[in-house]
Amino acid sequence: MSTTTLDVNIMGQIYTLACPADEQAALLAAVREVDTEMCAIRDMGKVRARERIAVLAALNLAHSLIESRNANKAAGASAQASLAFEEDAQAVAQLTRQLDDALGAEGKLL
Known part of the structure; x- marks a missing residue:
């Protein structure tokens, strides 16, 4: 794997940054995100020191990442719950059919 600067x-x-050649696009996207965030903080006018702006930008981006991960986890949990509900509904329907078969035509449950 070749490295590019x-x-x-x-x-x-x-x-000047180094990265694997196949990750160049991702690095440039990250640079755009960091630049946008840092410029937004600087443009608010409350913070002047580059180091402080960088820390605040890192915290904002990390917060966004955590929120995104939590949203993905919640969506995954919701999908799992929906799948489990569907499986339970199918199991109940199967059990009802088996009971109906066992009871015969006279004793149908549903």
């Missing part, structure tokens, strides 16, 4: 601009400063 990229010069990127984050909040007006150039950084």
Whole structure:
């Protein structure tokens, strides 16, 4: 796997970064996210120090990532619950059919 270097601009400063060649697009997307977040914090005017802006941007991005993960977990849990409910409904229907068969035509449950 070959490594490539990229010069990127984050909040007006150039950084030289190395990454695997096949991950270049993902790195550039990450750079855009970080730059956007840092510039937004800087443009609010309350924070001036680049290091503090970087920490706040990292916290904001980490918070967004955690929220996204939690939403995915909730969606997965909901899908699992729905699947379990469907399986339970099928099991109840099967059991009802078996009981109906056992009781015969005179004693149908449903």
